[in-house]
Amino acid sequence: MAKTAELLGANAEHLLGHVCKTIPKESLHLPGPDFVDRVFAASDRNNRVLGNLQRMFGGGRLAGTGFLSILPVDQGIEHSGGASFAKNPIYFDPENIVKLAMEGGCNAVASTYGVLGMVSRKYAHKIPFMVKINHNELLTFPNKADQIMWGTIKEAYDMGCAAVGATIYFGSAESGRQIVEVAKAFQMAHELGMATVLWCYLRNNAFKTKEKDYHVSADLTGQANHLGVTIEADIIKQKLPENNGGFEALNMGGSSYGKFDKKIYTELASDHPIDLCRYQIANCYMGRAGLINSGGESKGAGDLEAAVMTAVINKRAGGMGLISGRKAFQRPMKEGAAILNAIQDVYLDSSVTVA
Structure with missing residues (x-):
C-alpha cells in the first residue's frame, strides 16, 4: 500500500x-x-x-482476481x-493498439470493427x-451527439470477439431508439455467446x-446504470461520479423531472467519492453486473x-476495474503500459x- 499511498499524496488517508x-x-x-x-x-x-466472461477474467496481469483492466481505443471516431x-501517431496503425493492450497486461482490448477486423487473424x-x-461520428456539421450502429453482431462473432460494447446516451432525444437498438444487439450477442458491455453515458x-x-452526478449516472443492466449488460462502463443531486437540481424552479427520494442523498450516499461510486454499483444489481x-x-x-486514484475509488467502492485509454495511448508505448x-x-x- 505504501506506493499507492505515495501516489495518492494528500488524498491517501x-x-x-x-x-x-x-x-x-x-x-x-x-x-x-x-x-x-x-x-x-x-x-x-x-x-x-x-466461457467468454471467464476468458476475459482469466487474461492479463489481473487473471484469476475477478477484476478487469481493459484498453479502449475508439477515440479515432468519437x-x-x-x-x-x-x-502518438503510431496508434493510427491498429496493430499497435492491440500490442499496447498486450504489453500493458490488459484482460481485453476494445476498439472498432475496422481496428479489430484488420488484425483479428x-x-x-x-x-x-x-x-x-x-x-x-464527429464529422457532421454542426456536430451532433448520437450513437449509431457501425456493423453487425455477426461481424463481431466472425472476427472472434469475446464481447461487444455499445454506448447509450441516456437522457438524450435519441436515447429511445438507442435503447431498442442496443437491447436487440445485446440479445443477439448473448445468443452467439459473447459478453456485453454498456457505456452508460448521459x-x-x-x-x-x-x-x-x-452528467457525472451519482444519482443520474446510477439510474443510467440501472437502465443498462435492464437490457442485460454484463458489465457497465461509467464515468466516476463527481457530485450528486442531479434529480433534485433538475426539479427546482417548478420543473418536474424523473422521480427521486431524499434518502438517495442522505442514507444511500454521502459526498465521499467512494460512497458516490458505491451508489453507482448498487444500481448495477448490487454488483451482479460489474462496474x-x-x-x-x-x-x-x-x-x-x-x-x-480512480482505481482506488472503484476498488474500495466494490467495483470491477478500470477501462482506461487516452492516459495510456497518448504517450510512448512503454510509458502507456506502465x-x-x-x-x-x-x-x-x-x-x-x-470500504
Missing part, C-alpha cells in the same frame, strides 16, 4: 482510510476468482457467454483520429477482443448548469496519480480493501 456507512459492503456481490460461478452461472446467459493520435486468439458496435444540455455538471469506471482524458502531468500496470497494481494489492 481520505481514500484509503474511509469506512463506508451508507450501503454496506456485505450487500454487494464483489469481484473474485469465482465471480462467473457465483453470479452469472445462475443467470440466463448460455455456456458460451460464461474524438477524431487527428485529435486522438496526434500526440493475428491476435483474436491471443487477447480477448471487444468490438464497439456503435459510435458518435447527454442532455439541461444536465449542465452554471454551478455543476450533472468498470472510465479513465478519463489525458492531461499529461498527473495522469499516473489520477489513474491510481500506467496500465500501475492501475492493475491497485487491484493486485490485497491491502487496498473494500
Whole structure:
C-alpha cells in the first residue's frame, strides 16, 4: 500500500482510510476468482457467454482476481483520429493498439470493427477482443451527439470477439431508439455467446448548469446504470461520479423531472467519492453486473496519480476495474503500459480493501 499511498499524496488517508456507512459492503456481490460461478452461472446467459466472461477474467496481469483492466481505443471516431493520435501517431496503425493492450497486461482490448477486423487473424486468439458496435461520428456539421450502429453482431462473432460494447446516451432525444437498438444487439450477442458491455453515458444540455455538471452526478449516472443492466449488460462502463443531486437540481424552479427520494442523498450516499461510486454499483444489481469506471482524458502531468486514484475509488467502492485509454495511448508505448500496470497494481494489492 505504501506506493499507492505515495501516489495518492494528500488524498491517501481520505481514500484509503474511509469506512463506508451508507450501503454496506456485505450487500454487494464483489469481484473474485469465482465471480462467473457465483453470479452469472445462475443467470440466463448460455455456456458460451460464461466461457467468454471467464476468458476475459482469466487474461492479463489481473487473471484469476475477478477484476478487469481493459484498453479502449475508439477515440479515432468519437474524438477524431487527428485529435486522438496526434500526440502518438503510431496508434493510427491498429496493430499497435492491440500490442499496447498486450504489453500493458490488459484482460481485453476494445476498439472498432475496422481496428479489430484488420488484425483479428493475428491476435483474436491471443487477447480477448471487444468490438464497439456503435459510435458518435464527429464529422457532421454542426456536430451532433448520437450513437449509431457501425456493423453487425455477426461481424463481431466472425472476427472472434469475446464481447461487444455499445454506448447509450441516456437522457438524450435519441436515447429511445438507442435503447431498442442496443437491447436487440445485446440479445443477439448473448445468443452467439459473447459478453456485453454498456457505456452508460448521459447527454442532455439541461444536465449542465452554471454551478455543476450533472452528467457525472451519482444519482443520474446510477439510474443510467440501472437502465443498462435492464437490457442485460454484463458489465457497465461509467464515468466516476463527481457530485450528486442531479434529480433534485433538475426539479427546482417548478420543473418536474424523473422521480427521486431524499434518502438517495442522505442514507444511500454521502459526498465521499467512494460512497458516490458505491451508489453507482448498487444500481448495477448490487454488483451482479460489474462496474468498470472510465479513465478519463489525458492531461499529461498527473495522469499516473489520477489513474491510481480512480482505481482506488472503484476498488474500495466494490467495483470491477478500470477501462482506461487516452492516459495510456497518448504517450510512448512503454510509458502507456506502465500506467496500465500501475492501475492493475491497485487491484493486485490485497491491502487496498473494500470500504
